[in-house]
Amino acid sequence: MTKYAALDVSMEQTAICVVDENGRKVAEGKVPTDPDAISDWLTGKGGEIERIGMETGPLAVWLWNELTKRGLSIVCLDARHANAALSMMPNKTDRHDAAGLAQIVRTGWFKEVRIKSHGAYVARALLSARDLLVGVRGKIENEIRGLLKTFGVMFGKKVGGFARRAEEIVSGELVAAPEIKAIVETMMEARRSIIERIKVLDARVRAAAKQNAMARLFMTAPGVGAVIALSVASTYDDASRFRRSSSAGAYLGLTPRRYESGEVSRNGRVSKRGDKLTRTHLYEAANVILTRQVGFSSLKAWGLRIAKGAGFKKAKVAVARKLAVILHAMWKTKEPFRYAAAAA
Structure with missing residues (x-):
């Protein structure tokens, strides 16, 4: 039985x-x-x-x-x-x-x-911890900006970065407000501590990416650094899990939803299913490809044509999906990124 x-x-x-x-x-x-x-x-x-x-x-x-x-x-x-x-x-x-x-x-x-390998979960834990600390740093910076606005101090933008501008405000505009000055100094100290911890995790990410053959291969693609390469490698874990590379985009939630019933047939927004962190990393890589001076490729040309007709936001999503497919194909073929034929 x-x-x-x-x-x-x-x-x-x-x-x-x-x-x-x-x-x-x-x-x-x-x-x-x-x-x-x-x-x-x-x-x-x-x-x-x-x-x-x-x-x-x-x-x-x-x-x-x-x-x-x-x-x-x-x-x-x-x-x-x-x-x-x-x-x-x-x-x-x-x-x-x-x-x-x-x-x-x-x-x-x-x-x-699919339950992934032990190494994939270790890499995912490292990236998740880094992402958490980066988010905390952003929250501290936004809190400082909002706190200063309450008292009429506009943070604005200044050459030299956030820390330099904060030091100027503490030593200048907040001299007459010692209570607020003490609060801002405390939050800046917390921010410095968080940044030191982020640097430690960044070093570990670079070391892990250096030891991962697929992450090194992914880094030949434009816009893909150690964080993004390790994120994609740990999410895919094994190239054989997808029979076709085109399935990688759907797996990460970068393909449109489809609804059809009777006479109604329409495509919606991307599904946003799958690994949110890796999807975000690929979107950041797409932003770099389309907006910064990286090596020109067929992928960038394809994305810019979409941006001209549909706008940069949709173009970034499309490039992120295409990049996910390309990276999986690179894993299967063990070949580096080919700038001239990236969008083939």
């Missing part, structure tokens, strides 16, 4: 349900969220199981790796797809969710999510 199982994972406990090929429940229960406890329960009460499923979530990577090491055939289900089916149940409980997931696994009506 073929059996299928599913896990509804939470921080403390995991609900498990096992069904047969006809959808009848064979066993169900709850165990602590621990790979050994889950494996022992499935081996003891489930027996030989064809496939085990669980939704994507904060613990999915850890549990998938640990349960795979223990010889269990486990797949990770796209949470959006699973939620569409589970939302039909009138009562939501962990027990019912596990039973519903087991039926999804049995029927095969799910989209499997």
